Amino acid sequence: MKEKILKEAEALAKKAKAIGKADFKITVKSGETSSLGKVITTKEQGEFFMKMLKALE
Amino acid sequence: MALNIKVNLDNHYELQLADGDLRYSIFESALTNGNTSRLGIKISSEQHPYMPNVHNLALGPVNEKNEIDDYIKLTHQDHSKVFSTIVLAGFTFLNNHKDKYLGIDGSDTSRAYMYYRCIQNNFEYLNTLFNIFGVNYYLRVLRDEPGGFDRQDVLAMPKLIQKGEILPPVKLYNYFIFNIK
Numbered sequence: 001m002k003e004k005i006l007k008e009a010e011a012l013a014k015k016a017k018a019i020g021k022a023d024f025k026i027t028v029k030s031g032e033t034s035s036l037g038k039v040i041t042t043k044e045q046g047e048f049f050m051k052m053l054k055a056l057e
Numbered sequence: 058m059a060l061n062i063k064v065n066l067d068n069h070y071e072l073q074l075a076d077g078d079l080r081y082s083i084f085e086s087a088l089t090n091g092n093t094s095r096l097g098i099k100i101s102s103e104q105h106p107y108m109p110n111v112h113n114l115a116l117g118p119v120n121e122k123n124e125i126d127d128y129i130k131l132t133h134q135d136h137s138k139v140f141s142t143i144v145l146a147g148f149t150f151l152n153n154h155k156d157k158y159l160g161i162d163g164s165d166t167s168r169a170y171m172y173y174r175c176i177q178n179n180f181e182y183l184n185t186l187f188n189i190f191g192v193n194y195y196l197r198v199l200r201d202e203p204g205g206f207d208r209q210d211v212l213a214m215p216k217l218i219q220k221g222e223i224l225p226p227v228k229l230y231n232y233f234i235f236n237i238k
Binding site for chain 1: 060066067072074075076077078079080085097099101103105106107109110111113115117119122123124125126127145147148152153157160162164185186188190191194209211212213214215216217231232234236
């Protein structure tokens with residue numbers, strides 16, 4: 001199953017490369033910053049969070 | 058609210074990619090009233106100063122100003138097909154950016170519940186593709202008295218989501234994160 005999905009994802013990525021950079025911008029009504037982005041406000045918090053995330057992988 | 062979602066990447070809408078970095082894509086979803094809605098998926102390009110590899114994924118109908126309305130609730134004919142299309146867009150992005158993480162906001166209880174049910178109902182399928190994390194936010198307790206919390210001092214704690222984990226709605230994760238396996 002994963003092989004098939006990988007093939008499709010690679011075909012989509014190839015198609016996207018041909019498009020290049022978007023000449024327009026899509027914005028999000030609720031704002032561009034996620035709730036997590038609002039919660040992590042210091043370097044220490046960010047480093048701690050990323051360390052925890054990587055340790056769980 | 059759609060809860061019986063079956064993710065199947067063999068059953069998705071056609072994704073129209075809008076940029077080479079796979080951050081913007083659009084597809085048409087059929088609604089129950091017979092109309093269609095043009096839905097946009099946006100993976101944030103802004104880098105958070107302290108989490109440069111975590112990118113938010115937003116979804117919703119796109120208006121003529123290229124704005125995604127991520128608050129609106131639509132009744133899709135085939136919620137499974139909509140979610141499968143989003144999963145395909147996310148997987149394609151992560152497969153091309155293997156060091157990155159995609160995040161989805163469980164901004165309110167009904168949305169968090171829908172995402173959580175979708176993850177649990179499709180856990181075996183999704184777990185072959187992604188590591189799936191739930192994130193809880195914890196507030197610093199100052200004193201055992203009214204208002205005794207520091208709302209600026211928040212700890213974000215990730216956890217690997219487990220199959221069959223049961224959480225009461227009030228304790229659902231605040232945020233969901235995926236990276237590629």
